[in-house]
Amino acid sequence: MSNAYDVIINGASVAGCTAALLYARQGARVALLERRSDMDAHKVLCTHYIQASAYAVMAETGLDKVLEKAGALPNTAHYWTRWGWIKPPHDGDSAHGYSVRRATLDPLLRRLAADTEGVDLKLGHAVNELLFEDGRVVGVAGTAGEEAFSLRARLVVGADGKESTVARLAGTPAEMAENGRFSYFAYFRGLPRQAGDAARVYYLEPDNAYVMPMEDDVTVIAAIVSKQRLGEFKADLEGAYLNFIRSLPEAPDIDSAERISKIIGTVNYPLISREPSGSGYALIGDAALASDPLAAVGCAWAMQSAQWLVSESAAAVTGGGEGLDAALESYSVRHGAETGPHHHLIADYAAARPFNEIEEFSFSAAARDPLMAAHFHSFGSRLMTVEEFLSPEVVAHMERVNGHGLSEEVLRQLTGEDVTGTGDEAAENEYAGATR
Structure with a gap:
């Protein structure tokens, strides 16, 4: 040319x-x-982790078929919280991206x-x-x-x-x-997969981690840690990383697997x-x-x-x-x-803080209810807007699941109105029936 x-x-x-x-x-x-x-x-x-929001682009370019041929895994995730695991229902027809x-x-x-x-x-x-x-x-x-x-x-x-x-x-x-966390990860081969091919994401408040299976029997495990602990990792990266992973709830059995990479990461992102x-x-x-x-x-x-x-x-x-x-x-x-x-919500959480009231409300509902677990995962996959995630019908359903509502101040922030409730039983039932 x-x-x-x-x-x-x-x-x-x-x-x-x-x-x-x-x-x-x-x-x-x-x-x-x-x-x-x-x-x-x-x-x-x-x-x-390629989120499901990009699936249509991958299908348009033909990348989806190329990735599947290369062994990339159609992805989903389970999320650990202090209320227990969020496990979205998943089948072969569920929206997905790829882990590769x-x-x-x-x-x-x-x-x-x-x-x-x-x-x-x-x-x-x-x-x-x-x-x-x-x-x-x-x-x-x-x-x-x-x-x-x-x-x-x-x-x-x-x-x-x-x-x-x-x-x-x-x-x-x-x-x-500013990002209030730093990250280190490593690759392991032959790691027993506790949740099939689903990734496991840990919300430890303020620390985080993920265990992500990929192609060729390889799993990447990341420690995403508050900068308050940076000195610990700088003093002994190998020991701090391995001890952090071993301390996770229902921790992956890294000692039975082969680590095939050095520990990779960055302290400022x-x-x-x-x-x-x-x-x-x-x-x-x-x-x-x-x-x-x-x-x-x-x-x-x-x-x-x-x-x-x-x-x-x-x-x-x-x-x-x-x-x-x-x-x-x-x-x-x-x-x-x-x-x-x-991005506004992501940047706010990047401050490495504990959950705020809205996060506690939505995470706890998702851990308790399969419908909310699916809704939570769809939002994390960027398949819906923020407004859809916290629509009045959804918040009403969360209230019913949790047995309590949000504070009046937070509701005012969500709705822009001076209200003391988010919706009635009919609205909640309409949402539940439409999404099952």
Whole structure:
């Protein structure tokens, strides 16, 4: 291909490859740039859990079938709380994503993109400059090995992670929230699976953990711990990590399994959000929003933000660029509507605090009632809005399950009204009948 494209995407990981696939299938000429030269390069720090909210995108791209062939596990989760386990009902027809190592996911997705007509994958291409005309981004420049390159396109997409080069060069402001936890994880082979293929997520208030089965009889176990305990882990990482995992309720039997990796992690992972588009460019995946890894939304939102961008802008990109500014604005609005309320709750919980009243109310109801367990899991899978999760009918059902209601102050916050109840028995029964 020449050096002129419809779209240039910087970053050939989950978000970038998904966008490249979808743009090319709409007839766009796509340059997909990746600074690393290895086709099998992959992200190391990841929760390995693709939420069910991204299933439609995976089905559209064909990634679902590729992942199943590679052994990725259709996922669900059980959640430990001080009220007991939340165990959502699950069958083969339930909405799901996939649990898969990034060492498997990234190369598969990159090859899927590279094999798509219209995608020009350029490995070993590092972007270090944006090209501007009249204040608008019109291309990129950088180096490939010792050679310089320059490419032009109607749209430049930053799919280059939380430290996005495109965002930095475009001068996109970032909002940052402190993460009150740090994370360490390791891979084990041959670990007995206590809940089948379901992940086990622990809410220890304020600490957290997860045990996640994946392909090839491998399980990743993560300790996600309040920074108040950072000194303990710095003093003896191996001992602190293993002791933390052994102390979990109904702990996984790590001593009967083979640990096949070193202990991997980070002590500082702030949450970063940026405006998703500007003049001639857009941001997707972690470049637009890097939320708390504990929520395991990164891979799903990477795929979904790519799909949102393509659906809003493909016609403008392939049609000569007319209407592109309006399309990018529509993408920004959609991105904010889809992720903003969820991210607000995630960022608030990332402060590493105990549960607030609403969390206690919803978690305890989910531990006591299968209907609420399914509702809780659907919300955690990002299959519903915050408003749907705490609708009046749902809150009324939680009241009945828990045997008590929320405080008047919290109800006022939820409803915006001066009320002393959330709903009547008829409303609760209507909800229960509609969702069974």
